[in-house]
Each structure stands twice: as structure tokens, then as C-alpha cells.
Amino acid sequence: MPRIPALNPKDAGPIIKIGYRMARKQVGEVPEPFAVLAHHRKLFVASARHELALQKAMHAMPQGLFELAVYRTAWTVGCSWCVDFGAMLQRLEGLDVDRLKAIAEFETSPQFSDAEREVIRYADAMTQTPMTVTDEQVAALVQTYGHEGVLELTYQISHENQRARMNHALGITDQGFSSGDQCRVPWSVDPVSESATTAP
Missing domain, CATH: 1.20.5 (Single alpha-helices involved in coiled-coils or other helix-helix interfaces)
Structure with missing residues (x-):
């Protein structure tokens, strides 16, 4: 709860x-x-x-790449709800979600491309406290994705930090979206009847 x-x-x-x-x-x-x-x-x-x-x-950055960066951010912060929801989004995009099990070993896993490793490193650098983003890192991303692409990627990672940290702080956990078996929200318990109510 x-x-x-x-x-x-x-x-x-x-x-x-x-x-x-x-x-x-x-x-x-x-x-x-x-x-x-x-x-x-x-x-x-x-x-x-x-x-x-x-x-x-969002239009300048390939969706699969920024979704992977967002997923890594949620995984790093420890927000199980965002990890669950992020896996669903990738599944709906037709992406390989099984490889997400190897996200901890992204540097050495053959399931990730060089482009994917680059955006994951950027997500890690932005999510660390203090941040460790470098001029060289941003310049390399700009060369590949342009200013708009890097701004989109940066915005998505920073926004996921906000979402994941808020959910984690409030104790919100995974809801079963990644498996396609979404759990109904456990609505507040009625203090009079002490029985949970369901959504209409």
C-alpha cells in the first residue's frame, strides 16, 4: 500500500x-x-x-532509445512501478523486453547496441548525485541526434527522475502492467465498514 x-x-x-x-x-x-x-x-x-x-x-529522438534511458533511470532510482510501466511501454512498441533482465550488465551484454549503451550511460550520469555528465558526452550525443534529440533525451531522463523519486518516496509499487495483468488500484478502506471498495 x-x-x-x-x-x-x-x-x-x-x-x-x-x-x-x-x-x-x-x-x-x-x-x-x-x-x-x-x-x-x-x-x-x-x-x-x-x-x-x-x-x-517527442519527434527527434528514436522512441526505443529514450524509453530505454527512462527505464534505466527508473531501475537506478528503484521505482518498481516505473520499471513495470516502462517495460509495458517497450512491449507495446514491439521492442525486446527480455533483454531488460540484463540491464545491470548493459556494458558487456550483447543484447545492447553501442547506441543504447551511450544513452544508458547518459541516463546514469544524469541520475547520479551529484551528476557526472561531461561536455564530451553531450557533444557526442548532439553529433548523432542533434540539439532537439539531446534536449528530448535530457528532458525525458530528468522527468523520469521526478516521477520515479516521487513514486518511490510515496511507496507506490509495481501494478502488473508489464505482464499485461494489471492490478486494480486498492482503493482506500472505508473506516466505517472496513471493506475495500472498487472502481466503477
């Missing part, structure tokens, strides 16, 4: 309920981070708008 419980649909306003329905339609179930954030309606709306805008903005 997360440290702040998911907002039960019966306690949600119309905007949150619409968001829940849209999320369930898009990914099969309400993502738990979404349902936890729903306690703060303005942040909920801002986050949803930002995620949609970010999806539309």
Missing part, C-alpha cells in the same frame, strides 16, 4: 472521475500514481496535461 492511499472514485469530483476513465481506457487500469495524485486536483490536472503534451512533443 502506498504511504498516501489512492483516492477512491466515490470520493472524487467529476474531473478526477473522467481522468480515471480515460486512464483505464488507455492503459487497461487506473495507474496508482495517478490515483494518489488525485488528492490534489490541480496537480492531478497539471500532471495529466504535461504527460499528454510531452508525448506529442
Whole structure:
């Protein structure tokens, strides 16, 4: 259970309920981070708008590469929810998700290309505290992907750091998206009946 419980649909306003329905339609179930954030309606709306805008903005960086960098970031931070969801996104893109089991050995595993190793190293350098990104590292990426591509990659990695650290801090764990067997969010327990309610 997360440290702040998911907002039960019966306690949600119309905007949150619409968001829940849209999320369930898009990914099969309400993502738990979404349902936890729903306690703060303005942040909920801002986050949803930002995620949609970010999806539309990406065009210069190959999706498989930035998804791998985002996955590595989540794995490094230790956010099991983001790792689970990230694996699903790669599966839906038709990418080889079995190789993600070798992410710890990406430097030596034959399952990763030189291009993939380069973006994983960049994700690692950005995720370390303090960061260890170098001029040479950015210059090499710019030479391959251009300014827009590197800005997209950098933005995605930094945004995943924010998501993963927030989820990890709030105790939100994996939900079964990567297996295609999404778990329903465990809605708050009703203190009167002490029985969990389910989503409409």
C-alpha cells in the first residue's frame, strides 16, 4: 500500500472521475500514481496535461532509445512501478523486453547496441548525485541526434527522475502492467465498514 492511499472514485469530483476513465481506457487500469495524485486536483490536472503534451512533443529522438534511458533511470532510482510501466511501454512498441533482465550488465551484454549503451550511460550520469555528465558526452550525443534529440533525451531522463523519486518516496509499487495483468488500484478502506471498495 502506498504511504498516501489512492483516492477512491466515490470520493472524487467529476474531473478526477473522467481522468480515471480515460486512464483505464488507455492503459487497461487506473495507474496508482495517478490515483494518489488525485488528492490534489490541480496537480492531478497539471500532471495529466504535461504527460499528454510531452508525448506529442517527442519527434527527434528514436522512441526505443529514450524509453530505454527512462527505464534505466527508473531501475537506478528503484521505482518498481516505473520499471513495470516502462517495460509495458517497450512491449507495446514491439521492442525486446527480455533483454531488460540484463540491464545491470548493459556494458558487456550483447543484447545492447553501442547506441543504447551511450544513452544508458547518459541516463546514469544524469541520475547520479551529484551528476557526472561531461561536455564530451553531450557533444557526442548532439553529433548523432542533434540539439532537439539531446534536449528530448535530457528532458525525458530528468522527468523520469521526478516521477520515479516521487513514486518511490510515496511507496507506490509495481501494478502488473508489464505482464499485461494489471492490478486494480486498492482503493482506500472505508473506516466505517472496513471493506475495500472498487472502481466503477
